[in-house]
Amino acid sequence: MQTPVITRFAPSPTGALHLGNVRTALFNWLYARRHGGRFLLRIEDTDRERSLEAQVTALMAELRWLGLEWDAGPDREDAAGPYRQSARASRYAAAFARLEAADRAYPCYCTALELELARRTQLAAGRPPRYAGSCATLTPAVRAARAAEGRPATLRFRVTPGEVLLYDDLVRGPQRFASEDLGDFVIRRADGSAAFLFSNAVDDTAMAVSHVLRGEDHVANTPRQRLIALALGAEPPRYGHLPLLVGPGGAPLSKRDGSAAVAELREAGYLPEAVLNLLGRLGHSYAEEGWLGREALIAGFTLDGLGRAPAHFDRAQLRHWQKEAVHRAPAALLEPWARQHVPPGREAAFVAAVRANLELPADAALWAHIVYGELPCAVGPIGALIAAAGAAFYAAALAAVGAGAGYAALVTALKAASGKGGAALFKPLRAALTQRLDGPELAALLEVMPPSTVVARLEAARALALHPDRSPGSSP
Numbered sequence: 001m002q003t004p005v006i007t008r009f010a011p012s013p014t015g016a017l018h019l020g021n022v023r024t025a026l027f028n029w030l031y032a033r034r035h036g037g038r039f040l041l042r043i044e045d046t047d048r049e050r051s052l053e054a055q056v057t058a059l060m061a062e063l064r065w066l067g068l069e070w071d072a073g074p075d076r077e078d079a080a081g082p083y084r085q086s087a088r089a090s091r092y093a094a095a096f097a098r099l100e101a102a103d104r105a106y107p108c109y110c111t112a113l114e115l116e117l118a119r120r121t122q123l124a125a126g127r128p129p130r131y132a133g134s135c136a137t138l139t140p141a142v143r144a145a146r147a148a149e150g151r152p153a154t155l156r157f158r159v160t161p162g163e164v165l166l167y168d169d170l171v172r173g174p175q176r177f178a179s180e181d182l183g184d185f186v187i188r189r190a191d192g193s194a195a196f197l198f199s200n201a202v203d204d205t206a207m208a209v210s211h212v213l214r215g216e217d218h219v220a221n222t223p224r225q226r227l228i229a230l231a232l233g234a235e236p237p238r239y240g241h242l243p244l245l246v247g248p249g250g251a252p253l254s255k256r257d258g259s260a261a262v263a264e265l266r267e268a269g270y271l272p273e274a275v276l277n278l279l280g281r282l283g284h285s286y287a288e289e290g291w292l293g294r295e296a297l298i299a300g301f302t303l304d305g306l307g308r309a310p311a312h313f314d315r316a317q318l319r320h321w322q323k324e325a326v327h328r329a330p331a332a333l334l335e336p337w338a339r340q341h342v343p344p345g346r347e348a349a350f351v352a353a354v355r356a357n358l359e360l361p362a363d364a365a366l367w368a369h370i371v372y373g374e375l376p377c378a379v380g381p382i383g384a385l386i387a388a389a390g391a392a393f394y395a396a397a398l399a400a401v402g403a404g405a406g407y408a409a410l411v412t413a414l415k416a417a418s419g420k421g422g423a424a425l426f427k428p429l430r431a432a433l434t435q436r437l438d439g440p441e442l443a444a445l446l447e448v449m450p451p452s453t454v455v456a457r458l459e460a461a462r463a464l465a466l467h468p469d470r471s472p473g474s475s476p
C-alpha cells in the first residue's frame with residue numbers, strides 16, 4: 001500500500017504571515033489536495049516569548065481567507081495532536097528519554113565560553129567549526145557528578161562518524177553529507193526546551209507527515225532531522241526545499257517590499273485567487289500560463305514543476321493576476337467596493353459598467369466619483385481637447401440627449417451634425433463626460449451616469465468650447 005500523502009504548514013507565529021510562508025503553505029496544501037491527502041496546520045510556538053496568541057489567530061484568518069483550509073490543526077484537534085508545540089513538551093521529553101536510553105544522545109556540560117574557544121581554534125586551523133565531542137564519552141559517574149553540581153547541560157544527538165548520509169531532495173535532487181560534517185548537535189537547550197530542528201522532526205514523525213516542502217533556509221537542518229527520525233525508528237518525510245522568494249532587487253523578500261504581508265494585500269483589496277495564481281508560479285511552473293481556478297491550481301501542481309531558480313516576486317505580476325481575478329469575480333464580491341461611493345441601489349449596475357476598469361477598491365471609488373461626483377472645470381490637455389471639438393458639437397449632443405436619445409442615437413446625431421466620426425467624435429465626447437481618455441465603454445458609462453450629470457458635463461464642455469480662455473489654468 002502506498003503511504004498516504006500528509007503535508008503540513010508549520011509556521012512559527014512570530015510575526016505577520018508573509019508571502020514566503022504562504023507560498024510554503026500553498027504548495028503543501030496543493031500537494032495534499034492533488035493526491036487526496038491530508039494537510040495539517042502545526043503551530044511552532046516553542047519560542048514562547050516572541051509568540052503571541054493574536055498572531056496565531058491572525059495567521060489562521062489569513063489562511064482561511066486564501067481558502068487553504070486544513071484537515072487538522074489547533075482548532076481541529078485529532079489523535080495526532082495537539083497541534084501547538086507549546087502543548088507537546090511531554091512528547092519531546094519522551095523522545096529525549098528514548099534517545100538517551102539508547103545512547104543516541106548525551107548531556108553536554110560545555111559552557112558557551114568553552115564552545116566559543118573550541119570554535120575559534122578550529123577556524124584558526126582552517127577547519128569548519130563543529131562540536132569537538134568533549135562530553136561525548138563522559139562516564140556515567142562523571143555525568144552524575146556534574147548533574148549533582150547543578151551544572152547546566154544541553155542534550156546532544158550522537159552522530160555516528162564515518163557515515164555517508166544520502167537523501168533525495170524533491171527539488172534539489174540527490175543530496176550527500178558526510179556525518180562528520182554534522183558534528184553532535186544540540187537537541188535540547190540548557191533551559192530544557194527542545195531545539196527547533198528536534199521538535200519539528202519529532203512532530204513530523206508523530207504526525208506521519210509524508211512530504212515536507214519548505215524554504216531553502218532549512219536545507220542544513222534536513223540531514224540532522226532525518227537522523228532524528230531514523231533514531232526514533234520512523235521513516236523521515238520526503239523533503240523538498242524551495243528557492244526563497246526574492247524582491248525586485250534580488251534580495252530576500254522582506255517587509256521593505258511593502259507587499260510582503262498577506263494582510264496588507266487583503267486590506268488593499270487583492271483577491272485570494274490573484275494571490276494564489278501568483279504564488280503558485282513562484283518556484284513552480286504550471287503547464288498552463290493563463291488563469292487557473294482553484295481546481296486547476298490543484299490539478300496542475302506537480303513536484304516536477306518545482307524549480308530551483310530564484311523566485312521573483314513582482315508587483316506587476318500580482319496586478320496582472322488581480323485584473324484577471326476581478327474580471328472573473330462574482331459581482332457580489334465587487335459590489336461592496338462600490339458601496340458608499342455610488343447612490344444606494346446602483347452598485348450592481350455601476351460594477352457591470354466599470355468592471356473592466358477595476359483592479360482594486362480604490363478604482364471603484366475613482367470611477368464612482370467620475371460617474372456620480374462633481375468634476376472641476378477641465379484644464380490642460382484634456383480641456384484643450386474638449387474645447388477643440390467646438391461648441392456646435394456639444395450643442396448637437398445636448399439636443400440629442402434632450403430628445404431622449406440613447407447612446408446609439410446620440411452618436412448618430414453627433415455624426416450627422418458635426419461631420420465627425422471615429423476618434424474625432426469619441427475622444428471629445430469621452431473627455432467631456434469623464435475628463436479622461438480611458439475608461440469603460442461610453443455606452444456602458446451612459447447607462448449609469450445620471451442624465452442630469454450628462455447634461456451638466458455637456459454644457460460645461462460647450463461653455464469651455466465657447467470661451468476656452470476662461471477655463472481656469474488655461475494659458476492666456
Ligand code: GLU
Pocket residue numbers: 010011012044200212213214215218
Ligand atoms: N517553523 C518553521 C518555520 O517557520 C518550520 C520549517 C518547516 O517547515 O519545517 O520556518
Ligand code: ZN
Pocket residue numbers: 107108109110133134135136
Ligand atoms: Zn560538551
